[in-house]
Amino acid sequence: MNxxxxxxxxxxxxxxIAxxxxxxxELSLPIIMIDDGSDEDAKKVFTSLAQTYSFLTLLTHSExxxxxxxxxxxxxxxxxNGYSHAIQVDADGQHSLHDISKLIAASDKTPENVVSGCPIYDSSVPKHRYLSRYITHFWVWVETLSFDIVDSMCGFRVYPLQQTEQLMNKRALGARMDFDIEILVRLYWQGARVTFIPTQVIYPEGGVSHFRALHDNLGxxxxxxxxxxxxxxxxxxxxLRKVAF
Incomplete structure (x- = not known):
């Protein structure tokens, strides 16, 4: 059972985040939140949330x-800790969380697949971010010799953990904004298939982005x-994979 x-x-x-x-x-699923070296004010918020929600496990990076x-x-x-699948969700509220049930349903049908959101954007998306995605889409199609990966940058996914752990043990993956792209391409190279579910993505007003235009685009x-x-x-x-499928 998954x-x-x-x-x-x-x-x-x-x-x-609250x-x-x-x-x-409401989903009654355990949540693992990683405090990635946040400042002291944020740490206090996260500690309070961990005390409030029994389903929340808080992990902390010192840096x-x-x-x-x-x-x-x-x-x-x-x-x-024995989980078969992990659902990646951003902390800033941009993902349509009610679609998680759709991601899980798709994963239950094909447990070995990665299941990813395929973003539907509204007018809140920054134009430069929107256009840069299509540059990445082109290169991912080249790198996989296929159009199977419809979107490689959406951080709203279900990972089959056994295959993912195998990959992480074999290869050091990107630690910053390059991660979402690299892990999907390398899982595909490893033989995984990817299922895409359309989902609304917004950029909340007043939201904080940690995307660094120069450094992350270079990365x-x-x-x-x-x-x-x-x-x-x-x-x-x-x-050979194209012929097999």
Whole structure:
């Protein structure tokens, strides 16, 4: 039987997290939140929330490791504690949490698949972020020699933990905003299939983004360079996969 939990990376996101946890509490699923080296004021908020919600486990990084580092800490903790699947959710309230039931239903049908939200944006999305996604989509299609990965940047996903743990043990993955892209491509290379569920994504008014335009875009560009050359040695396997399916 599949056992699900929720993993939330959090670096100084305090404005929406209480509402996110309250809504998630209706699902009766354990939640693992990773404090990724937040400041003292945020730590006080998180400690109070952990005392309020019995379903919440709070893990703490002494120093900021980045979104990817925080998610990986949560995924490893979930696997070590017997969960079969972990649902990644952002702390800032941008995800449509009522769609989690759809993600779980899809995962139950194909437990070995990654199940990811496929974002439907409203007018709140920053235009530069929207356009940059399509650049990444193009490179991911090249790196997988397929159009199977419809969106590689949505951090609203269900990970099958056994396959994910195997990957993390074999390969050091990106620790920052490059993580969402890299883990999906490498899980695909490892043989995983990806199911996409349409979901509304908003950028809340007054929300705080930790995306660093220069550093993170450079990091993502370097990631695509590495993945492109990684694809070259995998061309026979990727082509064979297209024939098999």
């Amino acid at each position: 056992r699900y939990c929720i993993v939330i990376p959090n670096y100084n996101h305090t404005h929406a 509402g996110v946890l309250s809504e998630l509490g 900021n490791q980045g979104k990817g580092g925080a998610v990986q800490t949560g995924l490893r903790y979930a696997f070590a 993502i560009s370097w990631l695509h360079t590495r993945l492109f050359f990684g694809m070259l040695v995998r061309i026979p396997k990727l082509l």
